[in-house]
Amino acid sequence: MTDLVFKSARELSALLVSKSLSARELLDASLAQIDRHNPALNAVVTLDRDGAYANADAVDARRMRGDPTSPLAGLPIAVKDMEPVKGMRTTKGSPILKDWIPDYDTMMVERFRNHGLTILGKTNVPEFALGSQTFNTIFGATKNPWDVTKTCGGSSGGAAVGVATGMFAFADGSDMGGSLRNPANFCGMVGLRPSPGRVPDYPVANLWGTLGVHGPIARTAEDAAWLLSVQAGDDPRVTMGCCGDPTVYRESLDRDFTGVRIAYSPTLGGLPVEKQVRDALDASIKRFEALGAIVEEAEPDLAIADNAFQVLRGLHLLGSMLPLYKSHKHLMKDTAVWNVEQGLKLTGEQISEAQLQQSKCFERMQRFLTKYEYLICPVNQVAPFDVNMPYPMEIDGVKLDTYLDWMKSACRITMTSHPAASAPVAFTKSGLPVGMQIVGRYGCEREVLQLVHAVELPSEKRFTTNP
Numbered sequence: 001m002t003d004l005v006f007k008s009a010r011e012l013s014a015l016l017v018s019k020s021l022s023a024r025e026l027l028d029a030s031l032a033q034i035d036r037h038n039p040a041l042n043a044v045v046t047l048d049r050d051g052a053y054a055n056a057d058a059v060d061a062r063r064m065r066g067d068p069t070s071p072l073a074g075l076p077i078a079v080k081d082m083e084p085v086k087g088m089r090t091t092k093g094s095p096i097l098k099d100w101i102p103d104y105d106t107m108m109v110e111r112f113r114n115h116g117l118t119i120l121g122k123t124n125v126p127e128f129a130l131g132s133q134t135f136n137t138i139f140g141a142t143k144n145p146w147d148v149t150k151t152c153g154g155s156s157g158g159a160a161v162g163v164a165t166g167m168f169a170f171a172d173g174s175d176m177g178g179s180l181r182n183p184a185n186f187c188g189m190v191g192l193r194p195s196p197g198r199v200p201d202y203p204v205a206n207l208w209g210t211l212g213v214h215g216p217i218a219r220t221a222e223d224a225a226w227l228l229s230v231q232a233g234d235d236p237r238v239t240m241g242c243c244g245d246p247t248v249y250r251e252s253l254d255r256d257f258t259g260v261r262i263a264y265s266p267t268l269g270g271l272p273v274e275k276q277v278r279d280a281l282d283a284s285i286k287r288f289e290a291l292g293a294i295v296e297e298a299e300p301d302l303a304i305a306d307n308a309f310q311v312l313r314g315l316h317l318l319g320s321m322l323p324l325y326k327s328h329k330h331l332m333k334d335t336a337v338w339n340v341e342q343g344l345k346l347t348g349e350q351i352s353e354a355q356l357q358q359s360k361c362f363e364r365m366q367r368f369l370t371k372y373e374y375l376i377c378p379v380n381q382v383a384p385f386d387v388n389m390p391y392p393m394e395i396d397g398v399k400l401d402t403y404l405d406w407m408k409s410a411c412r413i414t415m416t417s418h419p420a421a422s423a424p425v426a427f428t429k430s431g432l433p434v435g436m437q438i439v440g441r442y443g444c445e446r447e448v449l450q451l452v453h454a455v456e457l458p459s460e461k462r463f464t465t466n467p
Contacts (some may be wrong), residue, residue, distance in 0.1 A: 004021075004026070004029045005029050005030060005033045005166035005167070006166045006219075006459075007169075008169065008219075008220060008222060008223055009072070009075060009169045009170060009218070009222070009223045009226040009227070010222060010223075010226065010250075012026065012075060012169060013071045013072060013075065013226075016059075016063070016073070016074045016075070017063070017069075017071060019063060019064075022056075022060045022074075023055075023056035023057070023059040023060050023063075023073070023074030023118060024053065024056045024057060024060055026056070026074060026075070026076065026118075027052055027053060027056045027074075027076055027118055027120075030076040030120065030166075030167060030168055031047075031049065031052075031120070033165065033166045033167050034047070034120070034162075034167045037145070037165045037166075037167065038167070040143070040148060041142060041143050041145055041148070041161050041165065042124060042139060042140055042141065042142045042143060042158075043123055043124060043142050043152075043157075043158040043159075043161035043162040043165070043167065044078055044120065044121050044122070044123055044124070044158060044162055044167065045081060045091075045121070045122055045123065045124045045138075045139040045158065046081070046088060046089050046121040046122040047120060047121040048088055048119065048120065048121050049120075051087075051088075051119065052076070052118050052119065052120050052121075055116070055117075055118045055119065056074060056118050058116075059073045059074040059116045059118070060074070062116075069116055070114075070115040070116050070230075071250070072115045072116065072117055072226065072229075072230060073115060073116025073117070074116060074117075074118060075117055075118065075168075075169060075170075076117070076118045076120050076167075076168045076169070077112060077117045077118065077119060077120065077168050077169075077170065077171060077172070077227075078119070078120045078121050078122060078123045078158075078159070078162055078167070078168055078171055079109060079112070079119060079121075079122055079123065079171075079172060080122070080123050080125060080155075080156055080158070080159055080171070080172055080173055080174060081093060081122040081123060081124060081125045081158070082125055082128075082129050082155070082174060083106055083108065083109060083172065083174075084102035084104060084105065084106050084109070085102065085105060085106075085109050085119065085122070086102055086103060086104055086105045086109075087101060087102075087103075088101065088102070088119075088121070088122065089101055089122070090102050090122065091122075091136075091138055091139075092125065092127070092128055092129070093124070093125045093126055093127040093128060093129070093136035093138065093139070094127050094128055094136070094138075094324075094331070094332070095137055095138060095331050096324055096328045096331050096332070098138050104203075106201070106202065106203065107200060107201065107202040107203075107235060107237070107238075108172060108199070108201070108214055108231055111230050111231065111233070112172075112230065115230050117230070120167075120168065122158075123156070123157075123158030123159040123162055123171060124136070124139055124142045124157060124158030125154065125155045125156070125157065125158065126154045126155050126157070127332070127333045127336055128321065128332075128336055129154070129155035129174065129176075129179060130155070130317075130333075130335055130336050130339060131154060131155065131335055131390070131391060131403060131404075132153050132154045132155065132177070132178055132179065132182040132183070132380075132391075132407055133151045133153070133154050133157075133387075133389070133390055133391055134151070134152055134153065134154035134155065134157025134158060134183070135387075135390075136333075137333075141387050141388075142154075142157045142158050142161055143161070143387055144161070144186060144187060144384050144387070144432075145161055145164050145165050145187065146187070146188065146384070146431065146432055146433060147384065147431075147432060148387070149386065149387060150186075150384035150385065150386065150387055150432065151186065151384055151385055151386070151387045151389070152183055152186055152187055152384070153182040153183035153184075153185065153186035153187070153380075153384070154179060154182065154183055155173075155174070155179040155183075156171070156172075156173030156174065156175075156179050156180055156183050156184075156191070156217055157183045159171035159172065159173050159183070159217045160173075160183035160184050160186070160187040160189050160191065160217050161183075161187060163187075163189055163217055163218060163219055164187040164188060164189055164219070169218065169219070169223055170216055170217065170218040170219075170223050170224065170226065170227040171216075171217050171218075171227075172214060172215075172216065172217070172227070172231065173191060173214070173215060173216070173217045174212060174213065174214050174215075175191075175193040175212070175213055175214075175215060175414070176211050176212045176213075176313065176316075176414065177309065177313065177404060177407060177410055177411040177414055178193075178379070178380070178407045178410025178411065178414070180192065180193050180215050180216075180217060180422075181193055181379050181410050181420060181421065181422040181435070181437060182379060182380055182407060182410060182422075183217070184217050184379075184421075184422040184424075184435060185379035185380055185422040185424075185433065185434070185435035185437075186380070186383075186384045186432075186433060187433060188424045188427075188433030188435075188457075189217055189218065189219055189422070189424060190216075190217070190218050190219070190220060190221050190223070190224045190421060190422060190423065190424065190449075190452055190456065191215070191216075191217045191224075191421060191422045191435075192215045192216055192217075192224050192228065192419065192420075192421040192445065192448065192449065192452075193213055193215055193413075193414070193419060193420050193421070194213055194214075194215045194228070194232070194419050194445050195213075195417060195418065195419045195442055195443050195444075195445065196209075196210040196213055196240060196417055197238075197240035197241045197243070198213070198215075198228075198232050198243060198419070198443070198445055199213060199214040199215060199228070199231040199232050199243075200233070200234070200235045200237075200238040200240070200241055200243065201213075201214055201238065202235065202237045202238055205319050205320050206316070206319055206320075207238060207239040207240075208239055208240070209316060210240075210358075210417055211309075211312060211313060211316050211414060212316065214231060215228065215231065216228050216231060219459060220453070220456060220459060221253055221421075221423075221449045221450075221452035221453035221456060222253055222449075222453060224421075224449060224452075225249040225250065225253060225446070225449050226249065226250055228246070228249045228445065228449075229246045229247055229248075229249040229250045230246070231246075232244075232246040232249065232445075233246045248446060249445075249446060249449075253446075253449055253450045253453035253454075254450075254453070255450045255451075255453075255454065256292075257291035257292055257293045257451070257454060258291070258292035258293070259292065259293070259294060260291075260292075260293045260294070260373050260374070261293070261294045261296070261371065261372045261373055261374075262288055262293050262294065262295045262296075262372060262373065262374045262375075262376055262451075263295075263296060263297070263298040263299065263368070263371075263372040263374070263375045263376070264285060264288075264295050264296065264297050264298070264375075264376050264377070265297065265298065265299035265375060265376070265377040266278055266281065266282065266297070266377070266378070267377075267378075268299060268302065268377045268378065268408075268409045268412055268413075269299055269301065269302055269303055269412070271378075271381055271408050271409055272381060272395040272396060272398040273378055273381045273382075273395070273409070274381060274382045274383055274395055274396055275396060276383055276428045276429065276430070277378060277380070277381065277382065277383055277428070277434055278378075279428075279429075280426035280427065280428050280429075280434040281378060281425070281426060281434060281436055283426060284425040284426040284434075284436055284455075287425055287455045288376070288455055291454055291455070295376075296372075298368075298371075298372065299368075299375070299377070300364045300365055300367075300368035300375070300416075301364060302361055302364065302365075302412040302413075302415070302416065304357040304360060304361065305357070305358075305361045305411065305412040305414075305415035305416070306408060306411070306412065307353075307354065307357060308353075308354040308355075308357035308358045308361065308415050309411045309412070309414060309415050310342070310402075310404075311346060311350050311351060311353075311354035312351075312354050312355070312358060312415075313339070314339060314340075314342040314343035314345075314346055315343055315346060315351060315354075316343075317339045317340055317343055318340055318343025318344060318346075319343075321336070321339070321340050322340060322343075325337070325340040335390075335403055357415075358415055358417075361412075361415040361416045361417075362415075362416055362417050362418075362442075364416070365416035365418050365439070365442075366441075366442065369418070369439075369440075369441045373440070373441065373447070374438055374439060374440055374448075374451055375438075375439040376436050376437065376438050376439070377409060377413075377436075377437050377439070378409045378436070378437060379409065379410060379422045379435045379436070379437040380406065380407055380409060380410065380435075381395055381406050381407065381408065381409050382395055382406050383428050383430075383432050383434065384432050384433075390403065391403040391404075391406065392406040409437065410437070413437065413439055416439070417442065418439050418440065418441065418442050419439070419440050419442070419443070419444060419445045419448050420437055420438065420439045420440070420448070421437070421438050421448050421449065421452050422435035422436070422437060422438075423435055423436045423437075423438050423451070423452040423455055423456055424456050424457050425455055425456065425457060426457075436455070438451050438452055
């Protein structure tokens with residue numbers, strides 16, 4: 001059973017399509033893995049066993065009749081607890097919404113259902129997905145499977161831990177300042193932040209927003225690509241789209257990288273980076289060079305991204321959270337209140353300047369990636385930290401001003417709007433995963449996943465079965 005739950009999505013699909021394995025049998029294995037590991041890790045916070053079995057049985061019946069089915073039909077998945085699922089409790093990690101049962105599915109959940117994915121339940125998040133440490137007052141903290149005294153990151157922390165321990169082959173996540181990339185980094189998984197518009201989002205308060213995007217978390221680049229083939233795709237209800245034919249993501253990721261130029265930035269413009277992280281990433285460069293790629297130290301100037309991110313993030317959260325702030329401020333965690341109040345303080349001049357800075361960040365990365373095809377740099381500036389610590393206050397003696405400063409390496413890339421993934425390439429000397437952030441040209445998600453596929457550590461070194 002352990003071997004089964006760690007098979008790739010492609011392998012599981014082949015077994016299901018050939019009827020060598022039933023969707024019910026695969027669901028049995030996934031639920032057994034959840035029962036085995038979730039009590040210690042707290043990755044899955046809501047389970048719908050009856051609904052999951054009903055879907056699995058329906059998929060099996062369609063296949064037995066010979067009805068057309070998606071190659072992903074019957075694969076189990078759990079949905080991030082920020083994403084409304086019709087009839088399933090969705091708390092967003094907040095006591096304000098602890099009893100909310102939505103009466104609708106989001107577009108992404110609709111796509112999961114249309115492809116016959118078996119929705120098991122919900123994965124844990126920090127309150128309103130704010131901060132990259134997964135804990136809340138309803139469910140508590142999600143722990144890192146490599147060391148349960150450490151954080152798994154966030155905000156898609158439950159998703160990353162569930163995938164890492166074989167509870168499901170892949171999971172959805174969302175990313176504003178690193179919420180896909182950071183937990184994948186801390187758990188030794190692949191997390192892809194696509195270009196805005198690649199994965200449409202509906203319903204959403206701001207149809208023109210570019211900060212927050214949805215994407216996949218998986219054990220391998222190939223599995224991430226398979227989930228992206230469901231998440232991506234055009235839809236007339238949204239304003240932005242660069243989706244194209246999503247089935248291309250199920251094609252082989254193999255590629256020759258001989259002569260491909262890659263820029264490596266160890267600090268992404270002088271940010272403080274823990275020595276253990278820097279050492280691990282420096283050592284991983286040989287994995288890129290072994291492909292025949294040309295790796296040079298270089299970086300675009302993205303210092304202006306710091307102010308732009310804080311301002312536009314405050315504006316975004318003001319738009320999405322102001323009603324709850326007005327009615328339930330006393331139930332919101334301090335950092336959530338701080339975020340909304342930062343938004344309330346903004347002036348028109350600050351917002352205008354931040355929008356101009358965002359445009360400059362995009363242009364600078366565009367120009368930079370005409371010389372190089374990829375930029376690689378740290379995902380996070382720190383290794384997984386104590387699960388009881390809300391966020392790091394300093395990095396190797398450098399004091400930090402806000403609860404986001406330890407993840408500027410992810411936030412700066414957000415402001416460029418270019419696709420970026422966490423590639424599992426190394427471990428610290430103490431045995432904790434370290435990911436390399438791989439940034440590609442705008443709209444080139446498949447190319448990013450191709451490089452992740454080429455350099456990711458062998459799976460047997462990254463899947464953990466005994467937390």
